[in-house]
Amino acid sequence: MAEIFSLLARPLWETLLMVFSSTAIAGLLGGSLGLGLHYMANDRLSGHATQLAIVKKVADRLINTLRSFPFIILMVLVLPLSRLIVGTSLGTVAAIVPLSVAASPFVARIVEASLSEIDPGVLDAAIASGASKRRILFAILIPEALPSLVSGLTLTMITLVGYSAMAGVIGGGGLGDLAIRYGYQRFRTDIMISAVLVIIVLVEGIQLCGNGITRSIRARR
Numbered sequence: 197m198a199e200i201f202s203l204l205a206r207p208l209w210e211t212l213l214m215v216f217s218s219t220a221i222a223g224l225l226g227g228s229l230g231l232g233l234h235y236m237a238n239d240r241l242s243g244h245a246t247q248l249a250i251v252k253k254v255a256d257r258l259i260n261t262l263r264s265f266p267f268i269i270l271m272v273l274v275l276p277l278s279r280l281i282v283g284t285s286l287g288t289v290a291a292i293v294p295l296s297v298a299a300s301p302f303v304a305r306i307v308e309a310s311l312s313e314i315d316p317g318v319l320d321a322a323i324a325s326g327a328s329k330r331r332i333l334f335a336i337l338i339p340e341a342l343p344s345l346v347s348g349l350t351l352t353m354i355t356l357v358g359y360s361a362m363a364g365v366i367g368g369g370g371l372g373d374l375a376i377r378y379g380y381q382r383f384r385t386d387i388m389i390s391a392v393l394v395i396i397v398l399v400e401g402i403q404l405c406g407n408g409i410t411r412s413i414r415a416r417r
Contacts, residue, residue, distance in 0.1 A: 200390050203378060208394060210288045210369040214360045217292045219353050222299035229255065229300065230307025231333060237308075238319075259301040267298050267359050291368030295359055299352055306348030310341040343410045350406025354399050361395070371395050 236252040265273070271294040275285040278293040318340055322332045338345070361372020371391045379388025 200387060203374065203387060204371070204390060204394060207369055207371045207374040207391070208398075210363075211357065211360050211371045211395075211398070213288055214291055214295055214363060214368065214370060215353055215356045218295035218299055218356055219349065221292070221296040222303045222352065223349060225296065226300035226303025227307050229259070229304040230311070233304065233308045234311040234337075235329075235333065237312075259304055262297065262301040263305075265298075267294070268362055270294055270298055271362065286367040288363070288368050288370070291360070291363040291370075295356055295363075298359060299356055302355070303348070303352055306352065307341075307345065310344035310348060311337055313344060314340050343413045346406060346410045346413065350402060350410075353402050353406075357395060357399055357402070371398075 233252060233255060236249075236255075262270070271291075274294040274297050277297070278290040279285045281293055282289050284290050314337060318336065319332070322336045327336065360368070360370045361375070363370050364373030364376060371394055375388045375391035375395075378384055379386075379391060
């Protein structure tokens, strides 16, 4: 049992590092892209939806293209970018790059959909009050969509836990890599089951925290 705990410690830390770091980066990149998509599609907000239609179409196609790639293929294609950014294409830190690239379009769609679900009356009231576009986006629309955004980021993190299991292909480590290399390939069923159980607990923990934050936000309204 002590051996299993010692083997699980480092892969658990590697999985947490990959998931939380890539979620933060994807939240920044994908969130900005999602805001831009919503801004360009809403003529009352931008005032130039027709002129920005081509830009939005290009962004939509780019997002759809990235989302169409199986992660294992995307991870290999992004290896040169990992080498450029972190100086290596191997290891846990290098795996954060393809994870972030894979999650960013997913987050962009979540943000775009969450903002689109807001009652149009909220936007009308904000425009009528003379609020600036920046204030409407960041002080009115985002807080209004926050429960949906938190739920979306929770789903993103759970998806990344699954993606991180493939990080062993580029030496990224993590619980999935432990389950395959030390558990399955070395016929250590106890290690494989232990790693899978930790992944299940991790996913459940993320889901519970996400649900709790969402309920807390809604209760304060």
